[in-house]
Amino acid sequence: MTKRLFVKGNEAVAMAAIEAGCRYYFGYPITPQSDIPEYLSRELPRLNGEFIQAESEIASINMLLGASATGVRAMTSSSSPGISLKQEGISYMAGSELPGVIVNISRSGPGLGGIDASQSDYFQAVKGGGHGGYHIVVLAPSSVQEMYDLTMLAFDLADIYRMPAMVLADSVVGQMKEPLVPNKRPAADLPDKDWAVRGKGDGEQRVVKSLFLGDGELEAHNWKLYRKYQELKARECRWEACQTDDADLLVAAFGSTARIAKTAIMMAREEGLKVGLLRPITLFPFPERAFLEATERTKKVLVVELNTGQMVEDVRLSVARDAEVAFYGRPPGAGSLPTPEELLEQIRQHY
Amino acid sequence: MAKIVIDEIRCKGCGLCTLACHGKLLSLSEKINIQGYTPAAITFPEKCTGCALCAEMCPDVAITVFK
Amino acid sequence: MQQVFKRPISLKDVQTHFCPGCHHGTIHRLVAEALDEFGVQGRTIGVASVGCSVFLYGYFDIDVVEAPHGRASAVATGVKRARPDNFVFTYQGDGDLAAIGTAEIIHAANRGEDITVIFVNNTTYGMTGGQMAPTTLVGQKTSTSPYGRNQHKDGAPIRMAELLAQLEGVAFSARVAVNNPKNIIDAKRQFKKAFRYQVEGKGFSFIEALSACPTNWGMNAIAANERVGSEMADYFKLGVFKNTDNM
Numbered sequence: 085m086t087k088r089l090f091v092k093g094n095e096a097v098a099m100a101a102i103e104a105g106c107r108y109y110f111g112y113p114i115t116p117q118s119d120i121p122e123y124l125s126r127e128l129p130r131l132n133g134e135f136i137q138a139e140s141e142i143a144s145i146n147m148l149l150g151a152s153a154t155g156v157r158a159m160t161s162s163s164s165p166g167i168s169l170k171q172e173g174i175s176y177m178a179g180s181e182l183p184g185v186i187v188n189i190s191r192s193g194p195g196l197g198g199i200d201a202s203q204s205d206y207f208q209a210v211k212g213g214g215h216g217g218y219h220i221v222v223l224a225p226s227s228v229q230e231m232y233d234l235t236m237l238a239f240d241l242a243d244i245y246r247m248p249a250m251v252l253a254d255s256v257v258g259q260m261k262e263p264l265v266p267n268k269r270p271a272a273d274l275p276d277k278d279w280a281v282r283g284k285g286d287g288e289q290r291v292v293k294s295l296f297l298g299d300g301e302l303e304a305h306n307w308k309l310y311r312k313y314q315e316l317k318a319r320e321c322r323w324e325a326c327q328t329d330d331a332d333l334l335v336a337a338f339g340s341t342a343r344i345a346k347t348a349i350m351m352a353r354e355e356g357l358k359v360g361l362l363r364p365i366t367l368f369p370f371p372e373r374a375f376l377e378a379t380e381r382t383k384k385v386l387v388v389e390l391n392t393g394q395m396v397e398d399v400r401l402s403v404a405r406d407a408e409v410a411f412y413g414r415p416p417g418a419g420s421l422p423t424p425e426e427l428l429e430q431i432r433q434h435y
Numbered sequence: 436m437a438k439i440v441i442d443e444i445r446c447k448g449c450g451l452c453t454l455a456c457h458g459k460l461l462s463l464s465e466k467i468n469i470q471g472y473t474p475a476a477i478t479f480p481e482k483c484t485g486c487a488l489c490a491e492m493c494p495d496v497a498i499t500v501f502k
Numbered sequence: 503m504q505q506v507f508k509r510p511i512s513l514k515d516v517q518t519h520f521c522p523g524c525h526h527g528t529i530h531r532l533v534a535e536a537l538d539e540f541g542v543q544g545r546t547i548g549v550a551s552v553g554c555s556v557f558l559y560g561y562f563d564i565d566v567v568e569a570p571h572g573r574a575s576a577v578a579t580g581v582k583r584a585r586p587d588n589f590v591f592t593y594q595g596d597g598d599l600a601a602i603g604t605a606e607i608i609h610a611a612n613r614g615e616d617i618t619v620i621f622v623n624n625t626t627y628g629m630t631g632g633q634m635a636p637t638t639l640v641g642q643k644t645s646t647s648p649y650g651r652n653q654h655k656d657g658a659p660i661r662m663a664e665l666l667a668q669l670e671g672v673a674f675s676a677r678v679a680v681n682n683p684k685n686i687i688d689a690k691r692q693f694k695k696a697f698r699y700q701v702e703g704k705g706f707s708f709i710e711a712l713s714a715c716p717t718n719w720g721m722n723a724i725a726a727n728e729r730v731g732s733e734m735a736d737y738f739k740l741g742v743f744k745n746t747d748n749m
Contacts, residue, residue, distance in 0.1 A: 108584055134583040138576070139609035146573035146606070150549070150580025153567040158584070176570045281565035281581070283545035283588045291559040293550075293568035436503065449523035449716075449723035455683050472522060488683040490507040494527030495518065500507035 089264045093231040093257040094119035096264050097187055098127070100235035101159050103269050106185070107133030108158035110147035112140055112166060115199045116255040117189035120161040141166040145173030145186070152177065152184040153292040155280030157239055161187035164205050165196065167213070174248055175214030178309070179294025181279075183242035185235065186220075187251045189258040192416035201254035201340055202416030206394035209252050210368040217306070219313050221249035221320070222367040224338040228262035234365070240272040241320060245312050246279075252367060254390070256340035256421070313369070322365040323374045327353065331360030333435050334378055336399050337388040338364050341422075345388050348427035357435050367395070375402035385409045386434045388427060390416045410434045437485025437502040441475055445497035448472035455492035458482050510534035512543040514563050519554075523723020525713035525730070526554055528680040529622055530561055532711075533593070536693040537564070540701050542589040549578040551603075553595035554628040572603025575610035578617045589700060591618040597627045600636040600660050607666070614671030614705045618696050621662055621708065623738065624715040632718030636660045639737055644718070659737060663710040667743035673705035675744040679712040681730040685740070692742065704746070712738055 091099070098120050101109070109128060111121040121137065128135040134151075138144035144160045151158040162170060167188045177184055188209065192202040205213075212218045221241045223234040231253060238249035281290050296302040326346065328334060337345040342363040352359040362378055362385075364371050379385060385407055387396040396411045403409060412430045414420040446468065452475050453461045460483060464476040474497075477483065485502035509515060513534035520526045537543045543564055550558035552571035559566035569577040574592035582590040599607050599621050607619065626644055627633040634647040637659045641650040651659075667675040674696050678689035689711065696707035712734050716726035 108580070110580065136579065136583065136613075139605050142573065143576040143579075143606050143609065146570060146576035147580035147583070149569070149573075150567060150577035150582075151584040152580070153577075154547070154581055154584040156584045158580070172570055173573070180568070281547045281567055282585070283547060284563070284565050285544040289559070289563060290565045291568070292566070293559065295556060295568060438503065445517060447522035451523060451723060451727055454724065454727065485506060487507040491683050491686045492528070494520065494524060496509045496513065496527065496531055498507070499505060499509075501503040502506045 086265055089266060090261055091228060091264050092119055092259060092261050093228045093253065094189060094259065095123055096228045096232040097161070097235045097251065098123035099266060100232040101185070102127060102131065103266065104157060104236045104239040105269065106157040106159050106239060107131055108151045108156055110136045110138050110144035110158070110160050111162065112138050112144050114163045114166045116191060116258055117161050117163045117187065120187060141169035142172065145170040148184045149173055149177050149182060152182045153281050155277035155282070159185040159187065161189065163188065164190045164193050164202065167205065167208070171214035174220060175216050175218065176294050177248045178218035178220060179216060180292050181246040182248065182292065183246055184248045185238045185242055185251065186248055187235070188253070190252065190254050198417050199255065200416055200418050201256045201390060201421055203254065203339060203341060203390040203394070204416055205252065206367065206389070206391065209250055210370065218309060219368050220247055221245065221316065222252050223249065224252050224365060224367050225257055226339050226342045226363065227257065228260065228264050231257055232264055233267060236269055240274065243274050244272070245316060247312065252339070254340050256343070317369040317372070320366060321369050321371040321374065323371040324361070324363040324365060325374065325378065326361040326363070328360035328362060328378055328382065330358050331382045332358045333384045333386060333431060334360050334362050334382050335386050335388060335431065336362045336395070338367060338395060341388050341390050344422055344424055345427055347424040348431055351424060351428045352431045357431060359431055359435070364395070370398045370402065372402040375399060376404055379404040379407035383407050384434060386430060387411045388422070388430070389413045390421070437483045437500070438480060439477060439483055439489060440499045441477070442497040443468050443474040445495050446472060446474035447495055448474055449494065450475065451492045451494065452489035452498060455488040457486065457488070458484070461489055510538045512537040512563055514561055516561065518561060519557060521717045523714055523716040523726055525680050525711070526622060528686065529620065529711045529713065532680070532690055532693050533620060534562060535690065536697045539694055540697055542701065545587065546589040546591070547581050547585065549574045549581065549590065549592040551592065551594040551598040553598050555593050555595055555622060558593055572598050572601070573606055574598065574603065575615070575617070575619060576606040579610050579615050582615060582617050586616070591620060593620045594622070595628065596621070596623045596625065596635045596637040600662050608669070611666045611706050611708065612669045612671045614673070616700055616703060616705055618700050618707045619709070621710045622713045623662070623710055624713040625659070625734065626715050626718045628715050628718055639733060661738060663708065663743050666708050671706050672708060672744055673699045673746045674707040676742040677710040677712065677738060677740050679730055679735055679740055681714070681727050695745070
């Protein structure tokens, strides 16, 4: 019989990191993600790993940069204000083509905002949150099981594409407990890390850097990064399509909001409304083709987000030319999580 | 018997070596090197003791010392 | 005749971008000599910072990770924790270490990370064009303190070697200068002591090296070199501020 556990989403992230072979964690406390460092501070020393509670999020992302430069699997986690501080290091990691996993159990903003569930960091996550025009892999789990599975996937994608990968969730999936099947680390064809610093010995000098001053060097480097993003778009898009085949209206939502939307869709189906859910799992690369294909048949899309409209822009860029895209959003904060009934009403309006 | 070899191409003509030499044997030459600097040169090379203080002082590791 | 002075093996045989009379070149050589002395070149990972010192990998024949501005000691922490058998050092300027990277250096030192930090203090931001640094002397004119550093508005220059010596995690802290042969010979000794702490796994070691910056000080190389020994060494006293082996 398959072992099933009953754990919090944040714990699932920490467990998955260990299963994925991550032995180095650097972080700084912030609600609502502190279960992750708490778990790893307990478990990593037992596995001869290293846990450092750093002096800041800036220090922790740079410790991740350093560890990752040596070729080991390493991670950090935080929540929105802390992720803002990490953007400097994420940009340098992107520029230096370093893998590494960053978990954002995001909270509401701007500023100190609040600790409630939020999807306001979508733009920051998928558009390259720091300077310099880059992307990172962004995965959006909507269940405890996905918190686990997608964290392991984040490590693999980071290693395969030599770039940072983010797990973007919020307190709904981070703090809730659900049954979890602690899957084994999946087999993956991972490239050799022949770029990692190790002390040159008698070999060639290795340098991990993002400074390119030679004539044409930086332009070529940027085109190289761009090709990786194109490759990701071609190969790594993931999404869930639920009851979309006969749908007259598609609801598009990710992460925690998609859970509420799914309940609303079931209720709509009971009323005889043909509604389906299209849930991006990879936010970068965004599943553009899935939206294009689905809207060649279904011409109405309702995007639901816990913000004033962010992913909706990517949906609008992806859908068939004659599709109508409507938006319903709630800016995050205490009491702003929509109910299934509320979304059902939106479905009725836009059907 | 000692001698120094100044890499005239590397020398940036800062003159710090001239401060280090006890015998005041080093000075900047009149000619300009490929970098546009006036490199250091030794006068009375036969008086060089090979103490290597000029080389220690040179920020560009442009002086080699033999003894 | 035998060659009695030659370029250390760890230092590449290339031209540097440093200005004439800049002490970075000398400090680079002393670091390379210490790497050679302990035979650790092959297992060394250097961490470069942002500023004139950024091209570490161009001058040292070792593996290098380039850190964001001020973060070298955090990056080095990650490197060393992941590869404890490697020799890990950072090379940082005063803007990098004593301004934007203050939190990182203090906490790396306080954790007693088993790394060596080389801190080059030239009282100015060299790469960006001679702006006021946390180490700029009171009264010193820079491109952002055109009336001279005002202690009441800008604070007094920070003495990092003394400050870090206060921390329990620090095994060794010293300040050296390379403005004359005597100081260079002494600096060599201190570099070797600092490196020995890490080679023997005895914790965090720190060397502050005073450096001339003729270009941004608006001086010729000789005058700038002279300033290191007078004005600078007057405020930034040379010496060993912590040496736990002798305690």
